[in-house]
Every structure is written in structure tokens, then in C-alpha cells.
Amino acid sequence: MQKVGVIGLGRFGMALAESLAQEGIEVIALDSRPEIINQIKDKVALAVSGDGTDLETLRSLGLGKVDTVIVAIGEDFEACQLAMLAARDLEYPKVIARANDRVKEKILRRLGADEVIMPEEQAALKLSQRLSRPTLLEAVEIGKDHSFVQVKSPRGIHGKTLLDLNLRKKLGLNLVAIKRPGTMAGEEAVVIPGPDTMVHEGDVLMLVARDKDIDRFLREFE
Amino acid sequence: MQKVGVIGLGRFGMALAESLAQEGIEVIALDSRPEIINQIKDKVALAVSGDGTDLETLRSLGLGKVDTVIVAIGEDFEACQLAMLAARDLEYPKVIARANDRVKEKILRRLGADEVIMPEEQAALKLSQRLSRPTLLEAVEIGKDHSFVQVKSPRGIHGKTLLDLNLRKKLGLNLVAIKRPGTMAGEEAVVIPGPDTMVHEGDVLMLVARDKDIDRFLREFE
Ligand SMILES: Nc1ncnc2c1ncn2[C@@H]1O[C@H](COP(=O)(O)OP(=O)(O)OP(=O)(O)O)[C@@H](O)[C@H]1O
Numbered sequence: 001m002q003k004v005g006v007i008g009l010g011r012f013g014m015a016l017a018e019s020l021a022q023e024g025i026e027v028i029a030l031d032s033r034p035e036i037i038n039q040i041k042d043k044v045a046l047a048v049s050g051d052g053t054d055l056e057t058l059r060s061l062g063l064g065k066v067d068t069v070i071v072a073i074g075e076d077f078e079a080c081q082l083a084m085l086a087a088r089d090l091e092y093p094k095v096i097a098r099a100n101d102r103v104k105e106k107i108l109r110r111l112g113a114d115e116v117i118m119p120e121e122q123a124a125l126k127l128s129q130r131l132s133r134p135t136l137l138e139a140v141e142i143g144k145d146h147s148f149v150q151v152k153s154p155r156g157i158h159g160k161t162l163l164d165l166n167l168r169k170k171l172g173l174n175l176v177a178i179k180r181p182g183t184m185a186g187e188e189a190v191v192i193p194g195p196d197t198m199v200h201e202g203d204v205l206m207l208v209a210r211d212k213d214i215d216r217f218l219r220e221f222e
Numbered sequence: 223m224q225k226v227g228v229i230g231l232g233r234f235g236m237a238l239a240e241s242l243a244q245e246g247i248e249v250i251a252l253d254s255r256p257e258i259i260n261q262i263k264d265k266v267a268l269a270v271s272g273d274g275t276d277l278e279t280l281r282s283l284g285l286g287k288v289d290t291v292i293v294a295i296g297e298d299f300e301a302c303q304l305a306m307l308a309a310r311d312l313e314y315p316k317v318i319a320r321a322n323d324r325v326k327e328k329i330l331r332r333l334g335a336d337e338v339i340m341p342e343e344q345a346a347l348k349l350s351q352r353l354s355r356p357t358l359l360e361a362v363e364i365g366k367d368h369s370f371v372q373v374k375s376p377r378g379i380h381g382k383t384l385l386d387l388n389l390r391k392k393l394g395l396n397l398v399a400i401k402r403p404g405t406m407a408g409e410e411a412v413v414i415p416g417p418d419t420m421v422h423e424g425d426v427l428m429l430v431a432r433d434k435d436i437d438r439f440l441r442e443f444e
């Protein structure tokens with residue numbers, strides 16, 4: 001059974017502690033505000049109010065014997081750094097920290113954070129990608145220059161089969177699945193395409209390809 | 223040229239305004255704190271300090287003629303709702319709002335938000351998915367019961383070809399790409415697999431499949 005410590009239960013820390021517990025992970029949660037601890041104590045293995053920057057407090061909670069410690073203190077950056085250093089002094093845990101901006105991210109990595117998360121920046125980047133390319137519904141990086149994307153099928157290819165389109169040879173695109181609206185409202189089907197599969201209006205194409213080939217496809221057919 | 227309005231420049235609003243401008247979108251940014259406006263005025267088309275809940279202020283900035291308005295006020299929920307209603311009263315824009323928790327999300331949807339974003343919840347969910355299934359590096363929903371996932375290739379299938387493994391027939395898994403570490407540090411290659419492709423140690427498999435087939439695969443081979 002995995003054990004994870006969460007220090008600081010703001011919006012991010014609280015949501016994290018709850019969803020980890022729902023995944024069946026043993027969570028030890030710590031926050032300096034007792035009223036916050038009351039909100040979560042029935043949902044996690046152990047919830048205690050105390051100071052996350054104090055090494056003795058962390059050790060007495062058994063945070064030295066967990067697999068991962070997450071420091072989720074944002075506003076008070078000094079407390080975040082001190083909690084980070086205290087977590088680092090505990091023998092094994094992998095330490096993940098939350099940062100408010102790129103400058104703080106850099107400092108936390110230098111202090112030894114294995115990973116730094118910036119929830120607002122990640123959400124902002126994803127939204128700006130979607131707004132700037134309206135036909136691009138989702139993009140996931142899968143390598144330095146490859147992505148998995150979901151795009152609305154452009155009008156120019158409706159009614160054509162994959163054999164006609166020859167997407168891989170002509171455009172370097174691997175069509176891995178098609179999401180197609182069903183006949184009834186709210187219904188949808190995920191189709192694994194073959195050479196004779198035809199592209200219809202309303203289809204969402206799932207592509208694996210180089211970023212430059214995806215950008216060219218979005219520009220040419222939009 | 224797309225035009226987007228951003229009301230409220232906290233961590234999320236500021237990062238969003240900046241990355242939209244970088245994508246070449248015309249951004250109109252509004253915040254009640256003049257010192258925040260000074261930070262961004264050289265990076266976006268128009269940045270003004272004023273009250274986002276006041277319909278006349280929004281109309282005078284031309285926010286009635288943009289494609290999308292994002293209300294990114296979190297702490298002061300009353301101001302968030304008022305800005306949301308004012309944005310809604312402007313003729314065309316699509317309105318996207320930021321919420322701090324699920325209760326506020328529900329209220330904002332009832333008030334007419336086309337979309338509601340909760341950066342901390344999204345980041346918390348993604349992290350808890352990764353921590354609870356260490357071999358699962360990334361998971362993207364592509365339908366009600368399908369996902370695109372990146373998983374570390376389990377030891378049990380190293381040295382076998384796709385023909386031997388017959389992943390689709392036996393386990394319902396479509397292997398769409400393999401990310402393979404290169405010979406030099408930091409190098410990697412994305413391989414589109416064929417029947418004779420062999421799975422090696424260190425490979426990351428990219429699968430499109432039903433969620434229940436992915437979960438079974440992770441359980442059986444972990
Ligand atoms: N020294 C400390 N020890 C333990 N908990 C602390 C300490 N300092 C602050 N906290 C707690 O950390 C939590 C997170 O604080 P903060 O207000 O910084 O959130 P935030 O970064 O704005 O996060 P979010 O955006 O996730 O809400 C608060 O609940 C606060 O009580």
C-alpha cells in the first residue's frame with residue numbers, strides 16, 4: 001500500500017489529498033489551520049494540525065516512511081521552502097512541490113524538489129492552446145517533437161476513406177482512432193479505423209504525429 | 223484575428239493573457255489593481271485597470287465584440303458572479319469562468335458560463351492518477367469509456383514482437399506509438415509500430431483502448 005504525505009491543504013492540497021484517498025492510497029495530511037483538518041479528517045488515513053516546516057513534527061507523523069511527500073503551500077513562499085527542506089531531510093521520500101510561478105519553480109528545484117507543479121500555468125497553457133486553434137480539441141506531448149491530438153475533422157476530407165486520403169504517406173499523420181457522435185443524443189462511439197473507414201462530418205480525429213505535420217494539417221484544412 | 227477578453231489577472235488570468243498573446247491572439251486584459259496592469263501592458267494588445275463587474279466598463283473596452291471572455295476572479299466570488307453576469311449581458315462572447323471548487327462551478331454554470339475551469343482540481347486529479355498507478359505516465363479521456371494512455375512497458379512483455387503479443391485481439395489494446403530512449407542521454411525516438419516491432423526495456427507504450435482493458439493490463443502486468 002502506497003503512503004503519501006500532503007503538507008498544506010489549500011485548493012490544490014485539499015483536492016489532492018481527497019483524490020489520493022479515493023484511489024486507495026494511505027494519506028497523511030498536515031495543515032497549520034485546525035478548521036481545515038476538521039474538513040478532511042474523515043476522508044484520509046491521518047490528518048493532523050501542525051507546522052509543516054518543523055522537522056520533528058514531520059518525523060513524529062511518520063512522514064519519513066512514506067513514498068512521496070507533496071508540499072502544497074503557495075502564498076507563504078518562505079514556509080514552502082522550509083517545509084521543502086524539512087521534507088528533504090527525511091530519509092527516503094520523493095518530494096513534489098507546488099509553485100506559483102516560474103521563478104519559484106526554479107528555486108524549489110534547486111532546493112531539491114524532484115518535481116514542481118504549477119496548476120494555474122498548466123491550465124492557462126491548455127486553454128490558450130485550445131482557443132488559438134479552435135479545431136484542436138486536445139493536445140498531449142508524447143516526445144520532444146511528437147503529440148497526440150484530437151481535432152475536429154475538417155470539411156475538406158468528409159466523405160473520403162483513409163485509403164483515398166493516405167494520411168500517413170502524404171501528411172505524416174497516424175490516425176489512431178475516430179470519435180463519432182451516435183444517433184441518439186449523448187451517444188458516441190470510438191472507432192479504430194481501417195483502410196475502408198470513411199470520415200464523416202462531426203467526426204473527431206485522434207492523431208499521433210510530429211508537431212510540424214499537425215500544424216501544417218491544421219493550417220491547410222481549417 | 224481572434225479577440226479574447228480576460229477579466230482578473232491572478233496567477234491563472236495572468237498566465238492565460240500572456241500565453242494567448244504569444245499565440246498571436248488580440249487580448250484585452252482588465253484588473254482592478256493598477257500595479258498588475260503595469261506588469262502586463264507591454265505584452266498584450268490592451269490592458270486597463272477598472273472594475274470588471276461594471277457593464278459600462280466592459281462595453282467601453284470593446285469586450286462586447288470579442289470572441290471569448292474569460293472571468294478569472296477566484297477569491298472574491300461575488301465579484302466573479304457579477305463579472306460573469308456583466309459578460310453575459312454583452313452580445314456575443316462565449317464566457318469561460320474560473321472556479322475554486324465544485325460548488326462554485328455549479329453556480330457559475332447556472333449563471334450561464336459556457337465552460338468552467340478549476341486549475342487546482344485538474345492538476346490534483348492528474349497527479350493522484352499518476353501516483354496511484356506508477357506505470358501510468360499520462361492518461362487522456364477520449365470518450366466516455368476510452369482513453370489514450372502512456373505506460374511504462376511491463377517487464378513481462380520485453381523481447382516480444384507485436385505479432386507474438388497480439389495486444390488487440392487478446393487484450394483489446396491498440397498500440398499506436400512507442401517512445402524509446404535513444405543511445406545518447408536526452409535522446410528519444412517515437413516509433414510507429416508494425417507487426418515485427420519488438421518491445422524493449424525502457425519503452426513507453428502509447429495505447430488507445432477501453433478504460434477497463436487498460437486497468438486490467440496495468441493490474442495483470444505490473
Ligand atoms: N507552515 C505551515 N505548515 C502547515 N500548513 C501550512 C503552513 N503554512 C501554510 N499552510 C497551509 O497551507 C495551505 C495552502 O496555503 P495557500 O493559501 O498558500 O494556498 P495556495 O497556494 O494559494 O493554494 P491553492 O491555490 O492550492 O489554494 C493553507 O491551508 C495553509 O493553512
Ligand SMILES: Nc1ncnc2c1ncn2[C@@H]1O[C@H](COP(=O)(O)OP(=O)(O)OP(=O)(O)O)[C@@H](O)[C@H]1O
Pocket residue numbers: 120229230231232233234235252253254255258272273274275294295296297298301
Ligand atoms: N471586480 C474586479 N474587477 C477586476 N479585477 C478584479 C476584480 N476583483 C478582483 N479582481 C482581480 O482579479 C485577480 C484574481 O484574483 P484572485 O486573487 O481571486 O485570484 P485567484 O483566484 O486566487 O487566482 P489564482 O489562483 O489564479 O491566482 C486579482 O488580480 C484581482 O485584482
